[in-house]
Amino acid sequence: MPDLPATAQADVPPARDWWKSAVVYQIYPRSFADSDGDGVGDLGGILSRLDHLQRLGVDVIWLSPVYRSPMDDNGYDISDYQDIDPLFGTLAQFDDLLAAAHERGIRIVMDLVVNHTSDEHAWFLDSRASADSPRRDWYWWRPPRPGHVGGQPGAEPTNWVSLFSGPAWQWDETTGAYYLHLFSPKQPDLNWENPELREAVYAMMRWWLDRGVDGFRMDVINMISKRELVDTPGGDPAPAAFNGPRLHEFLAEMHREVFAGRPPGLLTVGEMPSSTVEQARLHTDPARTELDMIFQFEHVDLDSGPGGKWDVVPLRLSRLKACLGRWQEGLAEVGWNSLYWGNHDQPRAVSRFGDDSPHHRVRSATALATVLHLHRGTPYIYQGDELGMTNAHFATIDDFRDIEALNHYRTAVAAGADPVAVLDALRRKGRDNARTPMQWDASPGAGFSSGDPWIEVNANHVEINAADQVDDPDSVFAHHQRLIALRHEEPVVAHGDFTMLLPEHEQLYVFTRSLGGRELLVAANLSSEQRVPVDVPAEWARAELVLTNVPSAARPSQPDDADEAAAALVLGPWEARIYRR
Ligand code: GLC
Numbered sequence: 001m002p003d004l005p006a007t008a009q010a011d012v013p014p015a016r017d018w019w020k021s022a023v024v025y026q027i028y029p030r031s032f033a034d035s036d037g038d039g040v041g042d043l044g045g046i047l048s049r050l051d052h053l054q055r056l057g058v059d060v061i062w063l064s065p066v067y068r069s070p071m072d073d074n075g076y077d078i079s080d081y082q083d084i085d086p087l088f089g090t091l092a093q094f095d096d097l098l099a100a101a102h103e104r105g106i107r108i109v110m111d112l113v114v115n116h117t118s119d120e121h122a123w124f125l126d127s128r129a130s131a132d133s134p135r136r137d138w139y140w141w142r143p144p145r146p147g148h149v150g151g152q153p154g155a156e157p158t159n160w161v162s163l164f165s166g167p168a169w170q171w172d173e174t175t176g177a178y179y180l181h182l183f184s185p186k187q188p189d190l191n192w193e194n195p196e197l198r199e200a201v202y203a204m205m206r207w208w209l210d211r212g213v214d215g216f217r218m219d220v221i222n223m224i225s226k227r228e229l230v231d232t233p234g235g236d237p238a239p240a241a242f243n244g245p246r247l248h249e250f251l252a253e254m255h256r257e258v259f260a261g262r263p264p265g266l267l268t269v270g271e272m273p274s275s276t277v278e279q280a281r282l283h284t285d286p287a288r289t290e291l292d293m294i295f296q297f298e299h300v301d302l303d304s305g306p307g308g309k310w311d312v313v314p315l316r317l318s319r320l321k322a323c324l325g326r327w328q329e330g331l332a333e334v335g336w337n338s339l340y341w342g343n344h345d346q347p348r349a350v351s352r353f354g355d356d357s358p359h360h361r362v363r364s365a366t367a368l369a370t371v372l373h374l375h376r377g378t379p380y381i382y383q384g385d386e387l388g389m390t391n392a393h394f395a396t397i398d399d400f401r402d403i404e405a406l407n408h409y410r411t412a413v414a415a416g417a418d419p420v421a422v423l424d425a426l427r428r429k430g431r432d433n434a435r436t437p438m439q440w441d442a443s444p445g446a447g448f449s450s451g452d453p454w455i456e457v458n459a460n461h462v463e464i465n466a467a468d469q470v471d472d473p474d475s476v477f478a479h480h481q482r483l484i485a486l487r488h489e490e491p492v493v494a495h496g497d498f499t500m501l502l503p504e505h506e507q508l509y510v511f512t513r514s515l516g517g518r519e520l521l522v523a524a525n526l527s528s529e530q531r532v533p534v535d536v537p538a539e540w541a542r543a544e545l546v547l548t549n550v551p552s553a554a555r556p557s558q559p560d561d562a563d564e565a566a567a568a569l570v571l572g573p574w575e576a577r578i579y580r581r
Pocket of ligand 1: 073076219344
C-alpha cells in the first residue's frame with residue numbers, strides 16, 4: 001500500500017471487494033495463441049503467453065469457453081460442461097494453466113453459458129428423445145401455434161426472431177414439438193423453471209470452483225428467466241424473454257447454492273443485454289447477494305439506428321457521456337460497474353470509438369483506455385486492445401466466420417437488401433473484427449500459429465504487434481501498464497466518487513474522481529481536432545500531472561505556460577491527461 005492520507009486509507013474496502021481495484025483481461029482462446037499448429041488457439045498457447053499478461057499487470061483472466069463443443073458458435077454451444085474440447089486441450093492442461101496463472105498472482109474466471117446448451121449435450125439428447133423423458137422439461141418444448149401444422153412457416157409458438165436470424169423455434173419431428181433457441185438452433189434454451197435443471201447447473205459450478213477457478217462471467221444470464229411466451233412487436237424476443245420475473249430469485253439462489261460460504265476471492269459478472277441501470281443496481285447490490293457486477297449494453301448500442309445493430313449510425317460523444325455518466329451515477333451509492341469498450345462480440349474499440357488511421361491510432365487507443373480505466377468500476381481489456389489492434393479489412397463475405405454475420409448476410413440479401421450495404425455494416429460491426437488472431441509479432445502468422453489460422457490474420461500485424469510494443473515506453477501496451485499500475489497504487493481510481501464535467505462538449509471527455517480529500521481530474525480530447533481548450537475549474541491550477549498519453553515534446557503549447565497547470569489547458573488530437581491534487 002503506498003503512502004496515502006489517512007482519510008483515503010480508511011475508505012479502502014475489505015478484501016471481499018478485491019475486484020474493485022482489479023483489471024480483467026479477456027482471452028478468446030480460439031484467437032489468442034496456437035501451440036500445436038492446427039490454426040486454432042488453445043490452452044497450451046495461453047500457457048506460453050502468460051508472461052505477456054503478467055507484464056501487463058492484469059489481475060484476472062476471463063476465459064471465453066473452452067468446454068467440449070460442436071463449435072457452432074465458437075464454444076458458446078456447450079456439449080459437456082465438465083470437459084475441455086480437444087481442440088483446446090485437456091483437463092490436465094487446464095489445471096496446469098490455472099496453477100501457472102495462480103503462481104503469477106492472476107486469477108481465472110470461466111465463461112458460464114447456462115441460458116442454453118448445445119443440441120449435442122446429453123441433457124438435450126435426453127430431452128428430445130421422448131415427451132416422457134425425465135429431462136423433457138429441462139428445455140422449452142411447445143406445440144405448434146393453434147390452427148397451424150407443425151414445421152410450416154408461421155406455426156412457431158411465438159413470432160420471436162432468433163438473435164442469429166430466423167425463427168427462434170425449431171420444429172423437431174421426433175416428438176412433433178418445437179423447442180426454443182434464442183440463438184442458433186444448435187443452442188436450445190434451458191428451462192430454468194425446472195428445479196432439477198437448476199441444481200444440475202449449480203453442481204457443475206461447484207465442481208469448477210472446487211477445481212480452483214476464481215469465478216464466472218455469466219453469458220446472457222438475464223435471459224434465464226423468461227417473461228411470457230407471447231408474440232412481440234417485430235418478433236423482438238427482448239421484452240418477453242429477457243429479465244423475467246424470477247431472475248433475481250434465480251441469481252440469489254445460485255449465490256446461496258454455489259458461492260455463499262466460500263472465501264473471498266471469487267468474481268461474478270453477468271452479461272445482461274438490455275438491462276437498465278435500475279435493474280443493475282438490484283443485481284449488484286451487495287446486500288442482495290446476486291452478482292458482483294454486470295455487463296450493460298447501452299453504450300455499445302449507441303451507434304445502432306432504429307433498424308437495430310446493422311443499421312449503423314454516427315456516435316455523438318455527448319450521448320456516450322450521457323450514457324456512461326448515467327451508469328456512474330446510478331451505481332454510485334449501491335452496486336458496481338464493469339467497464340468495457342469491446343469484447344469478442346464487438347468491433348475493435350479503436351476502430352469504433354477512436355480513429356484507427358496510422359496517424360491517430362496510438363493516441364486514440366491510449367486516450368480511450370485512459371477514459372475507460374479512470375471511470376469508477378472494474379475495467380475489462382479485450383485481448384489485443386492493449387496493442388491497439390484494429391478492425392479487420394474483410395474483402396468478401398467468404399472472409400467472415402461468425403454464425404451471426406453469415407446468417408445475417410444470407411437472410412438480409414435473400415430479403416432483398418443490397419449486398420454491398422450489408423457487407424459494409426458487417427465490416428463495421430461484425431464480431432469477427434475482434435476475432436482475428438492476436439498479433440504477437442510481424443511474422444507471417446503474426447506469432448499466433450505456425451499453421452493456417454482459422455480466420456485471416458490482420459495484414460496490419462506487421463506494424464501493430466506485441467513484440468514491437470512491450471519495450472517501447474510510448475506504446476499502447478506501455479500506456480495500459482501505467483493505467484493498471486495507477487489503479488493498483490491509487491485508491492481514488494478504484495473507489496473515488498465520479499463527477500462528469502462538460503457533458504455537452506462533443507470533443508472533450510472530462511471528469512473528476514475524489515476520495516477523502518484526494519482528487520483526480522481526467523481530461524481527454526476524443527477527437528482529431530488539433531487544439532481543444534479545456535475550461536477547467538481554477539482549483540486545478542498547478543495540480544500534478546500524473547499520466548498523459550502524449551510525450552511532452554509533442555504536446556501543444558499552453559496559453560500561459562503555467563508549468564503543467566491544468567487551469568487553461570489545451571489538448572491536442574486524442575490527447576488525454578490525468579491530474580492529481
Ligand atoms: C453471448 C456471447 C456471445 C454468444 C451468445 C450466445 O452474448 O458473448 O458470443 O454468441 O452469448 O451464447
